[in-house]
Amino acid sequence: FSKSPAKFNPQISAAQPGEDWMVVRPLQRDDYNKGFLQLLSQLTSTGNISRKQFDERFTQMKNAGGYYVTVIEDKRISQIIGAATLTIEQKFIHNCSVRGRLEDVVVNDTYRGKQLGKLIVVTVSLLAQELGCYKMSLDCKDKLIKFYESLGYKLEPGNSNAMNMRF
Numbered sequence: 471f472s473k474s475p476a477k478f479n480p481q482i483s484a485a486q487p488g489e490d491w492m493v494v495r496p497l498q499r500d501d502y503n504k505g506f507l508q509l510l511s512q513l514t515s516t517g518n519i520s521r522k523q524f525d526e527r528f529t530q531m532k533n534a535g536g537y538y539v540t541v542i543e544d545k546r547i548s549q550i551i552g553a554a555t556l557t558i559e560q561k562f563i564h565n566c567s568v569r570g571r572l573e574d575v576v577v578n579d580t581y582r583g584k585q586l587g588k589l590i591v592v593t594v595s596l597l598a599q600e601l602g603c604y605k606m607s608l609d610c611k612d613k614l615i616k617f618y619e620s621l622g623y624k625l626e627p628g629n630s631n632a633m634n635m636r637f
């Protein structure tokens with residue numbers, strides 16, 4: 471972002487999300503009861519996660535550090551309607567820098583058209599910049615490339631192939 475600050479000028483921010491009925495904040499334990507996992511299941515398979523499993527994973531992420539699970543809550547109905555996670559990888563390269571990864575971005579499909587995707591991605595991307603990441607990476611479905619490009623992400627020529635080994 472630092473190379474093109476003029477282009478990265480969001481009209482909405484976590485502090486001013488544009489609507490007073492919503493809030494952008496870190497994940498809380500109680501979000502188990504606010505539809506967080508049901509929201510994630512709009513992105514991919516979540517399995518059937520018990521309260522105990524959720525609590526244990528929440529604690530593990532907190533203790534490990536480097537996990538910034540961020541949510542949008544509709545306060546009128548106490549439901550999580552958007553989420554995105556920043557994970558931080560420690561590096562030796564780039565003078566012992568850190569790399570950010572944007573993961574598990576999802577917005578409740580009944581809230582389309584309110585720029586909530588932009589809100590949560592911009593929030594988490596600014597957080598990555600603030601935490602000193604030298605870059606922020608993501609992989610996504612082809613149909614979402616334009617969306618991420620509009621927020622400052624770029625396909626890098628010769629380096630734009632995400633590869634997976636599924637286990």
Ligand code: 16G
Nearest residue numbers: 514515572573574575608609610611
């Ligand atoms: C997308 C997500 C990734 C998520 C994956 C789940 C973004 C930017 N990318 O690639 O974070 O983990 O989908 O799909 O949100 P999977 O269940 O096929 O791995």
